[in-house]
Amino acid sequence: MLSTFLQKTIRIYKSNRLLFLINTLGLSIGMASFIILILWVTKEKSYNTFLKNDSVYQVVTNYTVNGGVRSARSTSLPLIRAMGPGVAGVEAVAYTKPVSGGLIKAAGKQARSNGRYASADIFRIFPQPFLLGTADVALTDLSAIVISSSLAERLYGKDWRTQSENNVLALNQKEYMVKGVFESFPEHSTFSSDFFIPMEKDTNEHIGSYNYETYIKLNEKASAANVVNSINKKIAGLSAVSILLQPFRDIHLYSNFNNGKVDGGRILYVRLFMVAAFFLLGMGCINFMNLYIASSFKRTKELSVKRLIGAGRGTLVWQLISEAYITVFISVVLSLLLTFLLLPFINEYLSENLRFPIQSWQFWLFILGVFMVTGLLASVYPALRLTSFSPLSVLKSHQGAKIGGIGITKILFTLQFFISIFLIYIAFTTNRQVRYLLDKDLGYNKENIIGKKLSPDEVQKIDLLKQELAGKSFVTSETFSSSNLISGTPMTGDVAWTGKTPADSVRFAVLYTDKDFVKTFKVKLLTGNAGAEFGADLPVVINKKAAKIMGGEVAILNKTINVFGNNCRVTGIADDFNFTSLYNPIDPLIIADYPSEADYIFIRPVPGREADAIAYLEKLGRNDSGKQESYFWVKDSLDTLYQDEANLGRRSFLFSIVCILIAMSGFLGLVNFSIIKRMREMGIRKVFGSSQQQMLLLIFKDFLQCIVIAVLIAIPVSYMFLNNWLDKFPYRIYLHPVSFLIPLVCMGFIIFLVVLFYSFRLEKINPIHVLKE
Known part of the structure; x- marks a missing residue:
């Protein structure tokens, strides 16, 4: 009995090869994407779970x-x-x-x-x-x-x-x-x-x-x-x-704070991609249901005859569900194979370390659950619809029954495109924001600067290192700093100046460096010349924001302030620059000529002599056993700060492509079946003089209406989500109509190619052959 059922199922699939291929590939791609996203979500949620209690x-x-x-x-x-x-x-x-x-x-x-x-x-x-x-x-x-x-x-x-x-x-x-x-x-x-x-x-x-x-x-x-x-x-x-x-x-998941309270973090991405995972799986199921329902008219007579000769509705429902489960099983196997093969490339593209948990029984139990649930979602509704009609009405009408109506197909098709467009907008906007952060003018020149964290022994030799570097031909300038200009600097309220009120609670960032800091990083000075501003005992340079707090540039220049109990003279004022990440606004800053507190050395090499500068920094940590390579490029280190946002954009881009593939495969399948179903009608219309454009409009009208509705829903939903996400950045892009237009143009071009492909197919219809058949 089982072999008979399998032979019958194979025969059915052979008669619908294209739809079977689209169904299997669409579902397997959706399931593979679902598995990969769930692996990432599971990894994120596994952080800090090794402690036995929550205390x-x-x-x-x-x-x-x-x-x-x-x-x-x-x-x-x-x-x-x-x-x-x-x-x-x-x-x-x-x-x-x-x-x-x-x-x-x-x-x-x-x-x-x-x-x-x-x-x-x-x-x-x-x-x-x-x-x-x-x-x-x-x-x-x-x-x-x-x-x-x-x-x-x-x-x-x-x-x-x-x-x-x-x-x-x-x-x-x-x-x-x-x-x-x-x-x-x-x-x-x-x-x-x-x-x-x-x-x-x-x-x-x-x-x-x-x-x-x-x-x-x-x-x-x-x-x-x-x-x-x-x-x-x-x-x-x-x-x-x-x-x-x-x-x-x-x-790990709740790393952000706002006004002294926890305010999200990576949990936002976890939730977003958890939803995206189920959306992708759902899209595969939607494709299956749409194509299953659309192709059902070929089988309505077969099912009607079985009903008339005694087969119960429950038996037919079980048969259809079993046939669907075979497709789902094939899709699961393909999706696991795709996941195994694609994980290395995805890890490299997204800078992740996801692993295929082949030895985990929990994973295989999860896959079994996905198989069972996906099979039910993809098969129960079509099976119930296919067996809900009257057998006599089908056989009397000499044509297949209209299964499922147009409503459910339209809704599911619209949902597919809504998900695709939503993810495209996320990918497009996050990539724009990351590019904005990477290209923003920080107030200093981050290009071609190499840094290295100093060991305690090297800190003691700063004066000797300074003298040594002064004689190196590959060095344009060098400086020492207590901050890497990425992770921030200590903040203190222990600063006093003439005119400060007892109620003043302003806190200042303090950066310990030397007289060549301004020259090396090319910070813009509002007063004095680079290097000349460090001329007094205990000299400090303050930024524009600090000067404003202390009464203004004219009032504070060359005046004495007290920092940590030490009297310092303000000998220069620098323009505001970002001395920490762009997640934080610029704070008032005090730059002190006090290199003995430095932790980092920075070198701006002569263009073309970067290798010599790197060799020198490597030599600082070299010993008899080998060498250490702990230098870093300032620009590269700044770029890694926004890795989460960059990965959000990459993930969104990757899975928006998957969504488009699934949606377009369903689009192709439904359009293809619509043309097959209406081939006689198209032949008759061609005989009576219908133009190519008129026939295309008849075929694509319903589909294009669904796509327009999906766009109209996706734009406001995407705007609210993305605007809320961008609000966490002190420096951010703003959403303009063009932001939503460009992705639509790209998707419109893909849809145009589909329409163009089928226009050639309709053009080749020979009314004589069609009507004979």
Whole structure:
């Protein structure tokens, strides 16, 4: 019986080869896109899920900056000390900061790694299992270090267990004793470290210096809201700032803050592409239903005869659903093959690391669920419609029944094009916004500048490096800076000037650099000449925004201000420039000639001599065992800041193409079937003198009306969504009618090609042959 059914099904598919091909390919492309998007969503949601409980929170510091509230995922040491003792519900507090320079040497080998200074309770917050040693005494000795299992293997090989304990490592000209090896942090964690060094207690740090990532673990009965209130009351007498606690699980997806509150983040993209995934799968199902219903008239007589000779409606419904499931099964197999083959290219295009989970039983259970649900969605409605007519009326009319009516087909076809147009608008607008951010004038010249983070040893030799670079022929200019002009600078309210009122709470960014900063980055000076502005003892240059706050350029120039308790003379005023990412507006800035606090070196090489400059920067970190390549191009580093937005545009573009392919395949299938169904009518019209244009209008009128409706719905929906998304950028593009016109022109051109193709087909209709048949 099964073989008979399969033979019958194959015969049916052979009689409708084109529709079967369109159905299978459309559904498999939709399912492959669905699987890829679900893999990405699953990866995003897997971040920070390795902790067994939800009682770990990150401390976020809210502080007022020039009339607005900013949030920092770091805080100061005096505030940290106020969080633990005496606060009900707090089980442990741990704080960390990055270690500058991560080149570790041991046993004749070296490895570049990212490590942290950490307080003693770090392993109470993140209880990574210790594979060697114990967490209790891991960070009690300032000369101790604990390393991850991956770093241990890189340094000591696979038999690291017998070699690493109590061994000595060299890091930044200092030796540490290995006191333990912990299990490496999972890949999908926002917190990770290759090693931990005990935190040196510094009692003299300013309360406004937010240098530490801080995590709090609450006991099971504690309320996070109550703990936040208790801490804020406790620190109210120390500072004007406040803190909030964000669950560790939420950090990756809810990374944005607005006015001191969590305001979305990557969760927006997760939700968007989750919806897009189901849209793409739905479009494949819509194609299937449309083409199944459209082709149904060929089978109405067959089904009518079966009904008359005794077949029940339930039997016929089951037969049609089974036939549909065969198509769905073939599509699932093809979609899995497509996913496996395309993942490497998609990973490269989107800078992702998605993997095909071939060994995961949960994945295969998910695929089984997709198969069952997709089969039901794609087959139940057509099967019920195909068996809902009266057999006698079909056989008496000598023609197929009109199955499904025009309404449902129009609605489904319109929905397909709405989804396609919506994703096209997202891709087009996000690409424009990213291009705007990449091309925006930052107020300095970011082209052809190479930077490198200095090790603590290199910071001590800044004067020698400066003298050495002065004699290099490949250097146009060089400078040292405490900021990379990407991740921002410390903010402080500890600035005083003549005329400042007690109620003034303005906070200033402070950038430590040298006298060649303005020249190297080609910052525009409003007063003085590049280099000459640094002529006085403790000289500072301020930006235009800071000058306005201090009474104006004329009033503050050459006057004394107090920064961190030090008297400084304002010897120059620079035009406003973006010294952090374009996610933040320009703040008032103080540039101090104090290179000993610098962390970065920047070189502007002579054009054509870039390789020499790179070789010099590499040499700074070179040792007997090899070299480190930690230099970076300023322009490239700025470009990577907007990777999420760029990937949003790429994903939208990629899946809008998929949507168009699915929609156009359905469009082709429905138009093709419409022409086949109306071939006799077209032949008669041609005999009576109908023009080519009139016949094309008859064929395409309903389809084009649906496309116009889809466009009219997609434009306002897209505008509201995209305008809301763009509002998060201080610097943004604005949506103009042209923004919506260009994608429509592109889609209109594709539709025109379809119409042109079928116009040639209609032209070849021979009325004599058609009417004979």
